[in-house]
Amino acid sequence: MALLGVALAVVGAWTALTLGPSGEAHFSATSKATGAIVVEPDVLNSLNMPVRVTATRRDGGAVWLAASPSTDARAILARSAVSTVSGVHFPAGTLDLRASGAGALPDISTADVWRLSTEGVGSKNLVVDQGRGPEMVLVTSGDTTALTNVTMTLTWAHRSWFFEALTAVVIGAIVAAFALFDLSHSHRLARRIKAVRARRSGART
Amino acid sequence: MTRTFRAMALSVAGVVIAASVAGCGAAPAVLGIHGPPKANPASVLLTVDQAKRILTRDFTAAQQGEMTIGPAAEAALRTAYTGDALRAAKARVKLTKVRPTLGNSPLLAPPRPLLLAVSRGFGFPRVLVTQTVAAKGSLPILHLLTSPDARTPYRISGSVTMLESSKVEPFDPLSQGSPLVTGGAGLAVNPTALLNAYAAGMAFPAKAVTRPPYAQDRISAHVRADAAVVAKAVATQAKFSQVHKVVPNSVYAVGQANGDALVFGVIERTDSFTVKKGQAVNTADNQEFVLLTGKKRVNRSASMTRLEFVVFSVPRSTGQATLIAASEQLVAGSGS
Secondary structure, three states, X not given: OHHXXXXXXXXXXXXXXXXXXXXXXXXXXXXXXXXEEEEOHHHHOOOOOOEEEEEEEOOOOEXXXXXXXXXXXXXXXXXXXXXXXXXXXXOOOEEEEEEEOOOOXXXXXXXXXXXXXXXXXXXXXXXXXXXXXXXXXXXXXXXXXXXXXXXXXEEEEOHHHHHHHHHHHHHHHHHHHHHHHHHHHHHHHHHHHHHHHHHHHHHHO | OOHHHHHHXXXXXXXXXXXXXXXXXXXXXXXXXXXXXXXXXXXXXXXHHHHHHHHHHHHHHHHHHHHOOOHHHHHHHHHHEOHHHHHHHHHHHHHOOOOHHHHHOOOOOOOOOEEEEEEOOXXXXXXXXXXXXXXOOOOEEEEEEEEOOXXXXXXXXEEEEEOOOOOOOOOOOOOOOEOEOOOOOOEOOOHHHHHHHHHHHOOEOOOOOOOOOEOOOHHHHHHHHHHHHHHHHOOOOEEEEEEEEEOOOOOEEEXXXXXXXXXXXXXXXXXXXXXXXXXXXXXXXOHHHHHHHOOOEEOOEEEEEEXXXXXXXXXXXXXXXXXXXXXXXXXXXXXX
């Protein structure tokens, strides 16, 4: 019981430290493949809270992010070369990337299917709110230049996660303390009984 | 500490730990992780904000394209218009050289177009229907913006001035979207058949249209009367005919809340003159014709092409369609 309590407290403490007071969970992966990067609805719409998608180009070039209904995004992508963010791993903090398709994507930034979009140089992020899914986020250079060596980071933030982790720490600590106290109390009791028995057996002789 | 109390305390602690461990195992449920929502094929994929941004972009470009000249203005026209509307806008700009009043085109952008309808569903083409009023007291203009596929932005494919006393029945709320009616199902007449019949009914020499699916209107009556006047005026020198043909793929029908549909279409009108033998027609006074053809005199034949943008209100199930908006633009000419 003491071990379980300690384990719960350690896991809670580690989670609280990982998330931080703002309760942010970060997941990253770097795409080395050439082509656009998409974040599937399985990942993007997996929680009822906004997700911040950040794309960082190693070469500091232009980056363009946009969110659209998944049917339209798939129609636009067709069979072009893309790296797809298809899964996240906690507590590893990593993303699954899957390369598929072939051929360059034309300049799609002028299309009207993008509900949200942003562009910048080097690193840029897009906060996608929920409620209009299924949606996909697409990352390109904003023109016909192919992307490569881009680090994708997805961030979900929920303050209550931090406090839930702290709660686990407290519960684990209480359980561990109680179990240790009980253990030491049992030990003392056993020693007393043993001493009393020894005295009684000494008196008989 | 009694044995009973200890047993109870251990039980509580056990339950707490078990619940915590189970909670970790069921983390997705605890955190609210779920699969992606299912796509609703009847939803509107364009938000009202997106639609308004599109209108602002296109109408601003239209204004820039029609008020200025040069490559930037041409690019602006291509941003604003598509298809026959682009052809008409280019011609309108070109003809301002001989008809400066056209510079005050009623199609120029007012600051705030009124969004009437957004098409619903995943399919393409998608449309936006909007209304503007060029100046206080002038007749409203209905605009149809279309996007043929996911990669192509919305552009104005028709701008049509409403007729006096005409009105547009309400569409479904923008958040629900309006269906694009294909094939005319549920309507009194197939939209394409309606436009074909309307075009045939304006021909000169006149051709009888039996049981027209549209109510008579002053625009077609005016076109037929004008044709008769022209034919009479040139009778000694040339033979005149006028043909109206529906432009392929120009017909769009947008369903309205009451089950009716607003039908947009483009008809190409060709005025043809066949010069009689031994005759030569001086066209110098027709500045538009001279500008478009470079000819001040024709000996054999001449033609002028106009695009007629029309909007009909088509009732559901029974009744006749009613013309509610119409505009025309001279776009081409030829002579020999």
